[in-house]
């Protein structure tokens with residue numbers, strides 16, 4: 809099968825790689841580049857476990873071919889922590905028990921982080937809408953919403 813050379817920037821680091829036309833972005837991130845934070849759940853765009861940011865917008869990386877991301881800026885959950893220090897959102901997830909098995913967590917964090925960039929004072933309903941594309945089979949969502957709300961409150965106090 810023919811292969812394509814692509815260039816993607818992931819969490820600020822540029823990578824050149826060769827992929828088959830059928831390679832999914834999530835597979836290229838995990839298997840070729842070692843960014844294993846994005847998880848593969850359904851591979852059909854439903855669960856959100858593979859959520860990353862592409863050029864500032866959240867996408868489900870199982871619905872993108874790697875070749876479509878040529879030239880893109882990708883951000884994964886690995887980019888949220890700053891030199892090992894968890895982000896405020898990650899800390900609040902920990903504090904409010906916003907995860908159990910953790911499988912949904914990377915995607916959940918990326919959706920919530922993107923949402924909070926644009927919504928500094930969200931209602932709980934808005935938070936629930938923001939994560940409606942991310943399924944969690946463990947937590948019942950309550951603690952996740954608590955964690956995101958607490959992050960918004962903290963960021964609001966810092967402004």
Ligand code: FES
Pocket residue numbers: 847848849850851852853854855856857858859868869870871
């Ligand atoms: S693995 Fe991508 S949405 Fe489920």
Ligand code: FES
Pocket residue numbers: 906907908909910911912913943944945946947
């Ligand atoms: S913590 Fe297990 S799926 Fe969400």
